Amino acid sequence: MRKRNFLLYLFLGVFFSVKAQNGPEIYPTHWWVGMKWNKLQLMLRQKGMADQASVSLSYPGVHLIKTERTENPNYLFVDIEISPETRAGTMQILIHHGNLVSSIPFVLKNKRPGNGTEYARGVTSADLVYLLMPDRFSNGDPSNDRFIDMNDTNCDRQNPYFRHGGDLQGITDHLGYFNELGVTTLWLTPVIENDQALTNEGKAFRSAYHGYAFTNQYRIDRRLGGNEVYGEFVKAAHAKGLKVIQDAVYNHVGDQHFLYLDQPSADFFNQWPSYTNTSFRDQPLVDPYSSDSDRLVTVNGWFARFMPDLNQRNPMVANYLIEYAIWAVEEFGIDGWRVDTYFYSDRNFLNRINQALYDEFPHITVFGENSMQSVTGQAYYCQNNIQTSWKSNLQGVIDFQWEGGALAGLNEPFGWSGGMLRLYNILVQDLLYKDPRRNQILLDNHDQDRFYSVVGEDFNKFKAGIVLLLTQRGIPQLYYGTEILMKNFKKPSDAEVRKDFPGGWKEDSVNKFLSSGKTVQENEAFEWIKTLALFRQKSSAISTGNTMQYVPKNGVYTYFRYDSKQTVMVAINSDSLPRNLAVSRFSERTGGFTRFRNVMTGDILPIGDLKLNEQEAIVLELLK
Numbered sequence: 001m002r003k004r005n006f007l008l009y010l011f012l013g014v015f016f017s018v019k020a021q022n023g024p025e026i027y028p029t030h031w032w033v034g035m036k037w038n039k040l041q042l043m044l045r046q047k048g049m050a051d052q053a054s055v056s057l058s059y060p061g062v063h064l065i066k067t068e069r070t071e072n073p074n075y076l077f078v079d080i081e082i083s084p085e086t087r088a089g090t091m092q093i094l095i096h097h098g099n100l101v102s103s104i105p106f107v108l109k110n111k112r113p114g115n116g117t118e119y120a121r122g123v124t125s126a127d128l129v130y131l132l133m134p135d136r137f138s139n140g141d142p143s144n145d146r147f148i149d150m151n152d153t154n155c156d157r158q159n160p161y162f163r164h165g166g167d168l169q170g171i172t173d174h175l176g177y178f179n180e181l182g183v184t185t186l187w188l189t190p191v192i193e194n195d196q197a198l199t200n201e202g203k204a205f206r207s208a209y210h211g212y213a214f215t216n217q218y219r220i221d222r223r224l225g226g227n228e229v230y231g232e233f234v235k236a237a238h239a240k241g242l243k244v245i246q247d248a249v250y251n252h253v254g255d256q257h258f259l260y261l262d263q264p265s266a267d268f269f270n271q272w273p274s275y276t277n278t279s280f281r282d283q284p285l286v287d288p289y290s291s292d293s294d295r296l297v298t299v300n301g302w303f304a305r306f307m308p309d310l311n312q313r314n315p316m317v318a319n320y321l322i323e324y325a326i327w328a329v330e331e332f333g334i335d336g337w338r339v340d341t342y343f344y345s346d347r348n349f350l351n352r353i354n355q356a357l358y359d360e361f362p363h364i365t366v367f368g369e370n371s372m373q374s375v376t377g378q379a380y381y382c383q384n385n386i387q388t389s390w391k392s393n394l395q396g397v398i399d400f401q402w403e404g405g406a407l408a409g410l411n412e413p414f415g416w417s418g419g420m421l422r423l424y425n426i427l428v429q430d431l432l433y434k435d436p437r438r439n440q441i442l443l444d445n446h447d448q449d450r451f452y453s454v455v456g457e458d459f460n461k462f463k464a465g466i467v468l469l470l471t472q473r474g475i476p477q478l479y480y481g482t483e484i485l486m487k488n489f490k491k492p493s494d495a496e497v498r499k500d501f502p503g504g505w506k507e508d509s510v511n512k513f514l515s516s517g518k519t520v521q522e523n524e525a526f527e528w529i530k531t532l533a534l535f536r537q538k539s540s541a542i543s544t545g546n547t548m549q550y551v552p553k554n555g556v557y558t559y560f561r562y563d564s565k566q567t568v569m570v571a572i573n574s575d576s577l578p579r580n581l582a583v584s585r586f587s588e589r590t591g592g593f594t595r596f597r598n599v600m601t602g603d604i605l606p607i608g609d610l611k612l613n614e615q616e617a618i619v620l621e622l623l624k
């Protein structure tokens with residue numbers, strides 16, 4: 001060996017060994033062979049790495065398309081194409097700096113089996129979704145409650161705004177509980193790393209326990225258990241017959257995200273001459289008379305000062321978000337995809353990312369948080385029957401309009417257009433949706449007053465609301481603790497509706513996961529939900545059938561769910577007086593049947609006029 005070469009190899013050896021410990025970050029962290037999304041944009045990040053660097057690679061089936069730089073030398077964007085016949089293995093991305101070469105390993109894996117059958121199965125109106133906040137549900141691993149190398153080292157259950165230590169292990173520990181309740185699907189508020197410092201919001205410092213301020217998409221927050229534990233949680237949930245929905249955010253990240261602290265380019269985020277908040281107004285996005293400036297403030301205004309607004313019109317931003325979405329579903333085996341702050345993102349990007357998920361995972365369900373002021377707005381932002389030039393391809397929305405109608409029906413006085421007429425009118429507008437059964441319906445969530453408080457802790461109204469939730473069209477979503485009558489309004493803040501589940505922490509004095517820890521009424525609430533949920537699981541009429549509703553009369557709202565195999569009648573007396581209900585009006589649906597079976601009690605009685613107590617809801621299966 002000649003001396004010059006020896007020195008070169010010696011030098012390279014040092015370079016490689018240093019690199020092995022301090023290689024650039026690379027996103028996505030790995031990929032799979034045989035994916036539909038086979039033109040991948042790799043984001044490489046290391047201080048100064050893009051300066052006078054060139055890239056090469058040599059791996060059978062993988063082709064380097066191009067390398068792109070931005071004004072920030074810390075980033076290199078490497079576009080590759082993975083041909084269909086490519087085999088799994090580790091390819092080396094070679095970065096050349098003059099005579100120096102560093103090598104970055106990038107793993108191409110085989111896809112997991114069971115796309116659409118074992119994972120990415122989709123969530124349908126046959127399911128019952130249980131929404132929970134991991135930090136507030138159960139602490140299964142006290143060793144991960146805090147990490148001294150993270151920006152927020154607090155964990156204090158006495159402080160409503162701080163982290164409380166709940167985690168993925170705590171949820172895994174209670175999978176049997178969900179089976180018992182009749183839940184089929186878990187939706188966790190975001191599990192992605194939120195390495196945010198406390199933020200001063202109004203009078204109090206708050207932690208990012210809610211999870212909506214991502215700091216690195218490719219990391220599950222260590223305080224919840226990290227990537228490996230998340231994968232194990234999904235696997236364990238699947239083994240118990242439960243599906244998993246992941247909560248995604250495209251609109252913003254946390255201000256401690258590396259993409260914001262070290263921006264690849266000035267247009268990665270929506271910038272304003274001075275800080276501009278979104279108006280939170282959805283109307284300009286739907287209004288045929290709206291101004292460009294109003295639309296711009298809604299979409300490009302920031303959700304909060306510490307949540308920088310991503311510019312999805314930048315192709316690199318779009319690639320980063322799309323590739324992460326596909327990566328997460330394939331990596332963890334996710335079944336459904338919930339998109340936070342949906343209409344605040346660029347709408348053409350939203351269609352692109354939805355389509356990429358549909359192409360890769362044909363059965364996956366994608367639904368958006370569209371907190372909009374009209375049914376028209378909600379329908380406009382999902383697949384619809386409206387004649388407009390721009391069409392959304394989103395499958396369904398979180399149906400806040402339905403929720404408003406249901407709560408009005410339970411709480412408002414009955415009248416020509418009030419009370420149950422409100423809910424009836426919401427369903428009348430279903431003609432706007434391509435398939436309203438794909439909307440997710442709810443009575444409350446982590447951003448709202450708790451349902452039991454909203455109905456004034458009236459147990460009859462509570463039961464009637466559960467009947468609406470579990471028998472109307474759509475994918476029902478239950479918020480954790482509803483089954484044990486957890487209550488509260490968002491006063492002084494939303495922390496009041498995000499209390500710890502009693503019994504989720506070892507030191508808790510009561511355990512409401514057990515019937516022995518619940519009061520008589522809490523047990524009754526649990527059983528009410530469970531009975532209906534288990535009935536629903538086997539009811540084709542409710543999960544996939546049609547709806548026929550009758551104009552509410554004398555305070556009573558009556559509707560049927562039916563198909564060729566089954567007919568279910570639901571009647572709700574929203575009045576504060578008992579009401580008689582003559583069934584002859586419903587002969588279109590009752591014809592051919594002779595008996596009612598009361599789904600909640602099991603009682604069987606001949607078809608005939610009904611008497612409903614005040615605020616009573618009945619669910620009857622019709623028998624021949």
Ligand SMILES: [Ca+2]
Pocket residue numbers: 139140141142143144145165166167223
């Ligand atoms: Ca913990």
Ligand SMILES: [Ca+2]
Pocket residue numbers: 251298299300301309310344345346
């Ligand atoms: Ca935005």
